[in-house]
Amino acid sequence: MDVAPILTFAKLTIWEASRRKLLIALVLLTLAIIVGTSFLMSRLWTVSVQNGRPPSEVEVRLIASQLLILIAFMFAAVLALSSVMVAAPSISADVESGLVLSMLSRPVRRADLVIGKWLGLAVLVVAYAGGSGFLELLGISLTTGYVPPHPVQLLAYIAGEGLILLTLALLLSTRLPGMTGGIIGLVAYFVAWVGGILGGVGVAIGNDALRHTGTVIGLLIPTDQLWRGAVYSMEPASILAAARAAGRLNSGNPFLVSNPPAFAFLAWAAVWILGLLALTIWSFRKREV
Amino acid sequence: MLDLQERQAAATAAAASPAIHSVDLAKHYGKTVALANLTMTVPRGEVFGFLGPNGAGKTTAVKLLVGLIPATSGEGWMLGKPLGDRQVRRRIGYLPELFRYQPWLTAPEVLRVHCELARLPRSSWKTEIEGAMTLVGLAGRERDRVGTYSKGMQQRLGLGVALLGSPDLVFLDEPTSALDPVGRHDVRQILHHLRERGCAVFLNSHLLTEVEMVCDRVAMVDHGRVIASGTLDDLLGGKSCRIRVTGLDPRQRGSLRAFGDLDDDGEWITVRGLEPERVPEVVDEIVRQGGRVYAVEPRHLSLEDRFLQLLGEGEKNS
Numbered sequence: 046m047d048v049a050p051i052l053t054f055a056k057l058t059i060w061e062a063s064r065r066k067l068l069i070a071l072v073l074l075t076l077a078i079i080v081g082t083s084f085l086m087s088r089l090w091t092v093s094v095q096n097g098r099p100p101s102e103v104e105v106r107l108i109a110s111q112l113l114i115l116i117a118f119m120f121a122a123v124l125a126l127s128s129v130m131v132a133a134p135s136i137s138a139d140v141e142s143g144l145v146l147s148m149l150s151r152p153v154r155r156a157d158l159v160i161g162k163w164l165g166l167a168v169l170v171v172a173y174a175g176g177s178g179f180l181e182l183l184g185i186s187l188t189t190g191y192v193p194p195h196p197v198q199l200l201a202y203i204a205g206e207g208l209i210l211l212t213l214a215l216l217l218s219t220r221l222p223g224m225t226g227g228i229i230g231l232v233a234y235f236v237a238w239v240g241g242i243l244g245g246v247g248v249a250i251g252n253d254a255l256r257h258t259g260t261v262i263g264l265l266i267p268t269d270q271l272w273r274g275a276v277y278s279m280e281p282a283s284i285l286a287a288a289r290a291a292g293r294l295n296s297g298n299p300f301l302v303s304n305p306p307a308f309a310f311l312a313w314a315a316v317w318i319l320g321l322l323a324l325t326i327w328s329f330r331k332r333e334v
Numbered sequence: 335m336l337d338l339q340e341r342q343a344a345a346t347a348a349a350a351s352p353a354i355h356s357v358d359l360a361k362h363y364g365k366t367v368a369l370a371n372l373t374m375t376v377p378r379g380e381v382f383g384f385l386g387p388n389g390a391g392k393t394t395a396v397k398l399l400v401g402l403i404p405a406t407s408g409e410g411w412m413l414g415k416p417l418g419d420r421q422v423r424r425r426i427g428y429l430p431e432l433f434r435y436q437p438w439l440t441a442p443e444v445l446r447v448h449c450e451l452a453r454l455p456r457s458s459w460k461t462e463i464e465g466a467m468t469l470v471g472l473a474g475r476e477r478d479r480v481g482t483y484s485k486g487m488q489q490r491l492g493l494g495v496a497l498l499g500s501p502d503l504v505f506l507d508e509p510t511s512a513l514d515p516v517g518r519h520d521v522r523q524i525l526h527h528l529r530e531r532g533c534a535v536f537l538n539s540h541l542l543t544e545v546e547m548v549c550d551r552v553a554m555v556d557h558g559r560v561i562a563s564g565t566l567d568d569l570l571g572g573k574s575c576r577i578r579v580t581g582l583d584p585r586q587r588g589s590l591r592a593f594g595d596l597d598d599d600g601e602w603i604t605v606r607g608l609e610p611e612r613v614p615e616v617v618d619e620i621v622r623q624g625g626r627v628y629a630v631e632p633r634h635l636s637l638e639d640r641f642l643q644l645l646g647e648g649e650k651n652s
């Protein structure tokens with residue numbers, strides 16, 4: 046297979062993100078957040094736990110672990126929403142403006158353009174998740190000494206969420222205007238989030254209808270399970286023990302998780318991405334430009 | 335060895351094939367017939383004008399030929415390869431009607447992207463890019479983003495993009511739509527230059543006078559149908575001449591019938607079927623009889639007149 050055109054389109058996608066100041070804006074915002082949260086973390090040493098006694102190391106780390114889950118949620122949401130916003134117009138806008146006409150008259154396949162765009166966006170998502178996640182974890186570890194039990198998995202799960210949404214938005218982008226695709230992508234993200242909670246509640250109260258609804262939504266938009274995988278990677282042993290002790294009653298809580306996603310689910314998420322990418326290629330091939 | 339022979343044979347076959355050949359090519363959008371049964375041949379190295387009013391189907395024809403949209407029916411070949419062949423696109427250039435290039439890149443960067451996509455050898459990129467910038471008159475604007483260019487400058491860039499890598503066939507869809515008179519003149523120069531190089535040009539235009547100046551051959555389309563095609567002489571009746579004469583009485587005017595069919599509106603006399611070499615004889619004859627000649631216009635019919643005439647006939651027949 047000839048990959049040169051794919052790389053050209055991927056490069057163009059990254060180039061566009063940097064020339065349009067998207068990268069620099071994200072980097073500056075993220076650095077500000079990292080510095081701010083690290084500073085707050087460093088203040089944990091000065092809070093009083095009981096009658097003016099400063100917290101012990103163990104206590105600081107425990108609080109840090111809980112705060113980290115909140116911060117990670119914010120990062121995951123920012124990445125998910127940015128992925129949707131950037132991917133949703135990426136094909137449709139180029140078709141509407143006529144930008145694709147001269148490029149597609151070259152010896153390239155439609156698939157080259159789709160795969161190239163996906164690849165470029167995926168590099169951005171992974172680089173953002175990896176870079177910002179690493180710096181945030183570094184800041185927290187320097188100020189509190191806390192490092193989550195599975196840092197690499199954590200970043201991989203968060204990047205995975207971004208990849209899922211980027212793939213969905215790119216598919217929508219072959220047929221719908223950017224704004225429409227973007228809104229559908231955002232709705233899908235929130236539905237998946239709520240669906241995960243509903244399914245968990247179903248498990249907790251033993252309601253099969255709710256449980257199945259949660260499962261179906263989770264398979265259609267496999268972001269929520271990845272989020273739960275991220276939470277699992279951030280839970281120190283004591284929290285994990287608490288989660289397990291709570292048993293299935295706790296299933297609805299998206300911030301307390303007792304098990305990582307099953308391997309079968311991760312395999313499904315990979316197949317889902319490949320399947321949607323194939324659908325995107327097919328859809329763009331059928332589109333008249 | 336065999337490979338070489340095969341390649342030579344293929345090259346000969348390709349050179350013998352016309353730049354474009356299509357048979358009953360058609361495109362329907364629901365009930366709209368954008369293009370109906372287009373059958374035509376564009377020889378190599380010629381400038382071919384594809385003319386018609388807005389909505390006639392010109393852009394549709396180009397998109398079909400370039401392979402951007404599938405045909406509803408019919409077939410076609412470009413440089414000897416069936417439409418949609420990917421490799422043959424290495425040897426074509428295309429300036430879309432709706433031209434737009436990455437506004438966040440500079441012009442040389444856009445050209446570079448197209449060098450890459452067109453698979454030109456890397457060693458030639460620098461010369462190609464500099465050559466294109468100069469050819470289309472954008473030299474000196476290398477550092478500006480395309481988004482800051484005027485519409486006309488973007489169209490010039492599009493022309494540069496289309497001409498990268500010395501293609502054998504170039505499609506230009508309304509290439510002067512955004513250009514000022516100087517730009518139009520420049521485009522005509524470029525077209526002459528392309529013809530000298532042996533590059534075939536498929537030129538879409540509704541600006542008929544412009545086409546008259548550059549095309550070897552034209553086809554006129556209306557409502558998706560070709561209503562006339564041929565060389566300009568074929569279409570415009572190259573063998574006629576219009577002369578503005580005073581000072582002759584009706585009998586004397588009538589005597590010019592000796593040179594060909596006459597059409598006399600009292601001021602202008604049109605002589606049809608007149609070999610161009612005989613124009614001076616007619617003028618001599620008028621002067622000999624005491625007439626005064628104010629204007630002599632060989633081939634007085636403009637493409638525009640002819641086009642309106644054909645449209646009128648079409649309406650009468652339908």
Ligand SMILES: Nc1ncnc2c1ncn2[C@@H]1O[C@H](COP(=O)(O)OP(=O)(O)O)[C@@H](O)[C@H]1O
Nearest residue numbers: 363366367368387388389390391392393394395
């Ligand atoms: N994508 C499309 N969908 C529906 N109708 C179209 C489409 N593209 C072109 N047409 C119709 O086809 C006809 C020919 O259009 P076009 O080829 O753009 O004309 P021209 O380039 O000669 O001005 C017009 O009636 C136009 O409305």
Ligand SMILES: [Mg+2]
Nearest residue numbers: 392393394431
């Ligand atoms: Mg047009």
